[in-house]
Structures are given as structure tokens and as C-alpha cells.
Amino acid sequence: MSHRQLRGLIAVVLVLAVAGICAAGAPPVADTVNIHVESVLAADTHEGMDARLASMSDRLKALFDYSTYRLVSRNESKTSCGRMVAFTLPGGRILHIAPQEVGDGMIAMELILFQGAQPVMSTDLKLPNHGVLILGGPRYQEGMLIVFVSVDSPDAGRAAPPDISTTTPVSGDHP
């Protein structure tokens, strides 16, 4: 190999090394997660369904048996895996959501529900992309607070369709 060829090769190596260093310095590609949190007051005051809850009307009726559903607050946030987001809920409650992994149509996350500064529930779970988690039960005003947590990520892909099965309420204090 001639000196000229050797110099050319060294130049190529240097250019690639510089490109690699620049790429390493760039922020890593993070999985984006969109989180929507909607707080709904459910009560037996016979006021019907809040028009703003039309999109989740069927879901509410299938899961609960209240006569009043009223949207109290609606929040949304965009975050990435490893970055916690805090949502302020009605009644002095705070919900921390920290997505952990995204993939295979699922979004893994950690949720912690606080009543003031006191954690009252903590969970690690994986939700299907576009899946919904409902946190319910805390008393609020004249009824119960139902918190819809829906997550989606463009990086999660699609999961296999779920099996069709019936919903079976379990014993407890839920309606």
C-alpha cells in the first residue's frame, strides 16, 4: 500500500471517528409516552353523563353503576421512559407515573398515588399501548373519584388482540 493510500485510509478513519463521537454526544433516542389523566366524579345524584365524557360513556356504564358522571379535570403530558410525571388530582391527591419500558405493544410503568404527602398505593404494571387503567374509589364531594389513566406510545407497536372474556366484578367495596 502506498503512502497516499495509507493517508487516505487514515483520513477515512478520522472522519468516521469524529462522526461517532458526534453521534455519541447526541441525546439518545428515547421512547416517547403520551399520558392522559382524566378525573371523573361518579355519584348517585341522577344527573346523568357529562357530555364531555361521551367518548368513555360506554366504558363507564360497563364498569360502574352510578347515575352521575361528571368530568372534574383533564390533564395530559408527554414524557419518556425513565422520566416521572406528576399529576395533581382532585381532593389533594397526586399521581406519579414513571414509564419504564416500551415495546411489544406494551408500556411498562410505575404508578404511585399520594394522598397529600402520604403514598396510598404503588404499583408496577404493563399496559397495552392505548390501554386504559382506572384508579377508583377515593371519596370526593358527594361521590367517588374515578381517574382514567390512558397511555400510548408511537414506539410501542401493536400488541396481539386480547381474548374476549366477560368482566367479573370481585367482592370489595367497588360498585
Added chain:
Amino acid sequence: MIECNDIAPLLSAFHDGELTPQEMLEVARHTAGCSECDATLAAYRTMGTELRESPIVEPPEWFALSVMTRIDRLRPSMLTRFGRYLRETNERIGASLSLGTAAVAIAVLTAVIVTPYIQRLSTGQAHALIASADHMPVSVSSVKAGAQNDVSSQSGAANDAHTVISRLQSENPAVAVWSEPRSDTTVIWLPDRQQ
């Protein structure tokens, strides 16, 4: 007046004819009138003659071998070794092919190792690890334990499309969990303890 101290450094160059014409003239004039400098110049002539007439001594055969052995023992620099490797490769498969191979290898290494794609790979491995662990598909479950509830010990066949709760802790003894798979909805019911 030029002194001997000025002329002495020029005598060797004068003997070799390496001075400027003006210097050559000055040195010649000085040595013509200075026996000491003329003797020094004569000594240069004699030494030159003797060196030219001395026999040429051939080095012994072991000398070259010894020198080359010592050179081989010296570890060459990285660049030298890399150049040597390329030269040998070039001899074997040709310059263009070796250049292309090296460039492609470096480009692939740069793309795979240095860029964030490696993080994608590690994330995929983490998914595989989690998939192998025991998780609870939340179709129907209820937790009515005592002071602290932890459902991570319950397990079953996981379906990727179902919500999977791997841990749930609460001080509340009346926590209930159920799901509505048709709408991908999972409920964690956490009534106030005062109820």
C-alpha cells in the same frame, strides 16, 4: 589584521574548498605568512590523504544480522504495525478490497457501538427478561390482605395484550383489581379507609 584565531575555524573548510572566494583568498594570504596555520593546514591535507588511502574494511557477516535482530526486538509503533498489516493485506487481496473492508468495518462499528442503536438492543434484552418472569394477567383478582398488599406473587399465563400487574402495594386492606379486556381497561379500586 586577521588573527590566527579567526583563520583556524576556516582551515578545514578551506582544505575542502567550501569557503566563499573572498574567504578562500583571505585564508590563503594568511597561511602564506603564518607557519603555524600553514602546518595545521598541512595536517588536514595529510589526514585526508591517509583516510582516502586507508583500506575499506568489510563488516563481518554477523554484524548485519545482529543489527537487524535488535531492530526486530524493538516494538514498532501502532501506526507502523497497522501500516505493515495493511501492506501485507494489500499484497494478499489487493489495495482496493482492503480499503473497502476497513472502511465498512469501521462504519458498522461506529453505527452499532457508538450510536444509540445499542440502547435499542439492550432494551430488547430487558423485554425478554421481563417476559420470562412471573406476572399476573389481571383478568379478575381481588386483594383483601392485611396491612400491606402485594400481588406480585400471583402468577398465570400472560397474554401480551392484557394488562400485567407485577406489583401492587397499598396499606389499604380493601384494594380490588379487575379488568375489562374488550376495552383494554383495568381497574384498581382503592376505597377510602374511612368508608
